[in-house]
Amino acid sequence: MESIYPRQKKKKDKKPLFILAGVVIFFGVFIYLITRPSNQSKALKDLDISFNRKDVEMVWYKYKSDLYQDEDFLFAIRTKLASFNLTEKEEEQCISWLPVAPKSINLIVIPDLSRRIIDTINNPNQTKNDLYVLQTIWKSFVNYSKLKQNTKDRLIIDVTDIDQARGQFDNVANDLQFDLSNHTGKSNLLFFTDEKTTQFNKSIVEMYKLAKQKPLGADYRFYLRRYLKNHLKKSTLFDNYINKIVIITDGYLEPENAPADTKISGYEVPLHKAVLSGSILNFITSNGLNIPKVNINLSNAEILICEVNERKSGKGYDFDVLQTYWEDWFKRMNVKKINFIQREQANELTADRIKKFILQ
Template sequence: MKKILYLLIVSAFFIQCGKPKEKVSENLTTANNSSNSKNINVSILIDLSDRIDPDKNPNPTMEYFQRDIEYIKAIDKGFLDHIKGKKVIQLNDQMQVFFNPEPSDPKMNDLTKQLKVSFDKNTTKDNINLVETRYSSLPLQIYQSAIKDKQYVGSDIWEFFKNKVKDYCIKDDHRNVLFILTDGYIYHKDSKFSEGQKTSYLTPELVKSLKLNSSDFKNKIQDKGLGFIKANDDLENLEVVVLGINPVKGNPFEADVIKEYWENWFKEMKIKNYQIKSADLPSNLEPIILKAISGK
């Protein structure tokens, strides 16, 4: 009996030793269950209208273009934190910057090329450092060029959602997060039209003409069928964070009207996960930006 037991123990030992060892670094099951390891596709759409002009829209605390730059740095930080939290073999992530319409300055095209970055299993620490360097310096060049040029191209955000957002900002098997840096007003001469009471644009003049300057603005919007014309559909795979809402002075409900227009628009396009934030100081908005990217 002892001899049989001895043979069984020895056999079990050799069977176990004969099994191939699992490669821990390639066993992604546990990591893939965490939100930190999911592939992320971050897009930044910058409104280069005259909202960034420090002469027309000055702010003694911190100029609006400077706030934008700090928002972009926070987005970059959140993106790189996500990258650093993943195993190299898992990397399949990207980040890019867009304008609509594109500025006439050819240098802008080169800057956006440098700001389009992607990470895969061949990524090195040098790649990460390079992205950090680019996002700490190039956005300032973009805003300086636009302000110096004074040829503000407007913000055709409506057309971007209609014709570009699916191709540019949504990738399969990714969390797709779009940050829009804008004051909330949308206008471009090539995309200004209406359907019934809905429009492809929103300006201070329009808000004033619609008399949306009292606490019952929501009822007026609903009763009259006001809002943005739906630009797209089935955008469930897109998360949107709007940063920089900055209403004109004189109407205490202007910011609320702007947010109501955007919220209703997003709901119509089936965007379920969205946030709309005013032009607060970057130190106040950074935690919101980081949380939006982490998905936690």
């Protein structure tokens, strides 16, 4: 018997249609995401049509919040700016708004190889002390650099006198320069081999051995004017250099066969009185006794003067006078930071000051 109720049509299952639609939408979104220009690609395109440094600066600030840690974008920004052949002032302005470039240390050490190294009366064991200071500098430089990569750290040991530079010092000069500029793509630790340390220690001993054969005056004014300018490193769009200069000296500036630059001789009594009254600089300046300034800009340099040791004739006054002379001289050349330390009874005290100066 047929049912008196009408036959219902079988309901069609639409689930496959929903699945298909979902798949289509998913792939559509996926294709959109992978083909949509990224912030980096948009930034690089904007950079490509930048025609001056102001355009580049606008691109930087436009994408800075998203791309400030993007090394490829930062490199492209620096490269674009470099293509404009900027003046020194324009480059400095760009550096002021760019993220700070990787920091590298440029460590320049100038030991005083004058007669102080054979003066057993005023400076007993001076060579031994100097070698200890130099070895401390080497160890501090190694510790500063060894765990980094792709830095341009450099250490150079130099001499003040042109006759020494042209003489036998030439034989060891190359062995007292350590430059990591070309040590790229690998850890700096691989640069500092045992052979490098042996080379350094052997060369400084040889340097002092040669200097003792012909100790000359320590003409630092000449050195600053002739040599230091060429050894300083200037920060660029790609590099952030800090120049650190270590001068190892007893503090007396005496070119060979010339009066002392500090002009202490002949003014001992009034200078000693000025020490007691705290008016050393005023006395020096009012009498025109300041060390003549060298035409060099040391605003990106920090200086450590160590092993300062007044002579017995100084009667306890010369250290203050020497410190005033050196600090006044370097301040007039815009030195960023000056450290002036005396020869300590315990070498470890000097070592601690050196480590702090280099590692900070």
